[in-house]
Amino acid sequence: MGERTVIALGGNAIAPAGTAGTAEEQTVNIWRTMRQIAELVADGLDQLVLTHGNGPQVGNVLIKNELARDVVPPVPLDWCVAQTQATIGFTIADTLGHELRRLGHERPVVPVVSRVLVAADDPAFALPTKPIGPYLGDPDDVARRERDGQQFVRVGERGWRRVVPSPQPLACVDRPAVDLLLDDGAIVVANGGGGIPVVEQPDGPLGGVEAVIDKDLAGALLAEELGATTFVILTDVPAVAIDYGTPQQRWLGEVSLAELRGLQDGGHFSAGSMGPKVEAACRFVERTGGRAAIASLDDVVAAAGGTAGTRILAST
Ligand code: ADP
Ligand code: MG
Numbered sequence: 001m002g003e004r005t006v007i008a009l010g011g012n013a014i015a016p017a018g019t020a021g022t023a024e025e026q027t028v029n030i031w032r033t034m035r036q037i038a039e040l041v042a043d044g045l046d047q048l049v050l051t052h053g054n055g056p057q058v059g060n061v062l063i064k065n066e067l068a069r070d071v072v073p074p075v076p077l078d079w080c081v082a083q084t085q086a087t088i089g090f091t092i093a094d095t096l097g098h099e100l101r102r103l104g105h106e107r108p109v110v111p112v113v114s115r116v117l118v119a120a121d122d123p124a125f126a127l128p129t130k131p132i133g134p135y136l137g138d139p140d141d142v143a144r145r146e147r148d149g150q151q152f153v154r155v156g157e158r159g160w161r162r163v164v165p166s167p168q169p170l171a172c173v174d175r176p177a178v179d180l181l182l183d184d185g186a187i188v189v190a191n192g193g194g195g196i197p198v199v200e201q202p203d204g205p206l207g208g209v210e211a212v213i214d215k216d217l218a219g220a221l222l223a224e225e226l227g228a229t230t231f232v233i234l235t236d237v238p239a240v241a242i243d244y245g246t247p248q249q250r251w252l253g254e255v256s257l258a259e260l261r262g263l264q265d266g267g268h269f270s271a272g273s274m275g276p277k278v279e280a281a282c283r284f285v286e287r288t289g290g291r292a293a294i295a296s297l298d299d300v301v302a303a304a305g306g307t308a309g310t311r312i313l314a315s316t
Helices: 023-042 055-067 077-102 139-147 175-183 215-225 257-265 274-288 297-304
Strands: 004-009 047-052 109-111 115-117 130-136 151-154 160-164 187-189 196-199 230-235 254-256 291-296 310-313
Touching: 004 215, 004 297, 023 047, 023 077, 023 297, 047 077, 047 175, 047 215, 055 077, 055 130, 077 109, 077 187, 077 196, 130 139, 139 151, 139 160, 175 187, 175 215, 215 230, 215 274, 230 274, 230 297, 254 257, 257 274, 257 310, 274 291, 274 310, 291 297
Parallel strands: 004 047, 004 230, 047 187, 109 187, 115 196, 230 291, 254 310
Antiparallel strands: 130 160, 151 160, 291 310
16 A cells, blocks of 8 residues: 545635635636646656635535525535535546646546545534535524524624534545555545545445544544544644734744644634644544644645645654
């Protein structure tokens, strides 16, 4: 078996804040990142899995669902996640395939519709925390949706956002398919949007549930299950910072697992953004002894090579 690398792309890779997020814009953004990923592959990276976020995209699918509810039946959230795996997976395959051909390193790029098992009794189902979709400003609108069973949190001055449960990923259901594809030389896109959340049902197929799994935690689990040696989380900041956004802010380069785990458990990193990334990277290193990095999208090649971003050392 060759060396395996899992790279997680943040939502910012696809639809940066402040852009409208048209299909054209999303394609251009993905393409820009895939140009760098293709370079990595041309440099000799062997077995590669890409995973990606879907926050803005799944929110948009939900809005369409709602606006059209009197015309076509709305579909559940797990179907919406599946739809985003398809559109983002298609665009990655299309642009990365093109870039690989351009460099003379043609490889199949295969997006896998991927399910991730969660526990039906995960406490997250009673306490939705994951914000999805747009900010809503009209309290009457929010009240009407709450009567429909949706839940909202107030986000400062900007209004309300819908929140959904974000249960812990327990197992990557489609991991055996990813294994086969990797061993046959494909580059695989898997666990998009954290994977389609499913639960075990008595005497039936796995069933989808209304939740969105954190894509960094699901990426770390996939990397562990695949026996990957390297797990890289790419986002829109150069590294993890201590005292982020304060005058004392300091970027972390190489950091020991013990130090980063201590900061994470002490609640140093914010729950909605850097917290899950640090948790995911720490889990991967703790469980596998492999290499993990959190870095900027602009530093794909250096981050995979261990020379950019925050690098977590298993022992020092
Ligand atoms: P993604 O879409 O890539 O998953 P997020 O927006 O969820 O990214 O998280 C990245 C953001 O985390 C950065 O843009 C930054 O503003 C924020 N952030 C919060 N705390 C930190 C920290 N300690 N160090 C670096 N960035 C942080
Ligand atoms: Mg984001």
